[in-house]
Amino acid sequence: MEFSFFSMISQASLVAKIVLCILVLMSVGSWGMMIQKTLALNAAYRKALQGTDLFEKAPSLREAVLSLGSDRASPLYFVAHQGVMEFNRSKEAGNSSEIVVDNVRRSLRQGVASEMARLERSLSLLAAANTAPFIGLFGTVWGIMHSFHSIGMLKSASLATVAPGISEALVATAIGLGVAVPATIGFNIFMGKLSQVDTLLVNFAGVFLNRVQRELNAHRSVQRTGATEM
Secondary structure (H helix, E strand, O other), rough: HHHHHHHHHHHHHHHHHHHHHHHHHHHHHHHHHHHHHHHHHHHHHHHHHHHHHHHOOOHHHHHHHHHOOOOOOHHHHHHHHHHHHHHHHHOOOOHHHHHHHHHHHHHHHHHHHHHHHHOOHHHHHHHHHHHHHHHHHHHHHHHHHHHHHHOOOOOOOOHHHHHHHHHHHHHHHHHHHHHHHHHHHHHHHHHHHHHHHHHHHHHHHHHHHHHHHHHHHHHHHHHHHHHOOO
16 A cells, blocks of 8 residues: 555656645644644743742742743743833832832733743744645645546546546645644644643733832831831
């Protein structure tokens, strides 16, 4: 069967061979993308979970941020960096606590959106793999046209004349489905995983904002205590 399959491919028309090569390349690319995304999203989920736990246990905002600084590959690093930058800028500008918290909240939201966009990058290639059945269908239609042309040239409509061309044509559709089905399943799995990571990042942003509010309240209490003592 292996010999007949490869023999059938070798006897296919040039257009059918080009279609099959495109489908093979799409399959290799989609599987490589799925492997890479599986490793990246699993690592992002694990690091976000561990980083949030370390951040909550840290005694101060400074030490909490330092606990994330050692791992720049963590999705929390960029979010925390955005929050810290805005926190420092707002404090240096002499803004009130309410404005500082509001500015940090917007920065954290932007950081989460940017990090999710980075994690979602290249997933469109998997979505493009859903077009594989249509490419295979084009190869099928072309193969059937080639078969009918052969029938006209040979002036024979016997099964032996029609079968080889039709079987070559159907191979393109089968391979197209073989490319699209795993890519579609992988795309749906990754979207679910991205939703989980997004939830962790949003929760981290909330934890970060709560820590900022506590730091500001503690600083305000110290100022009031100092003013009372004077």
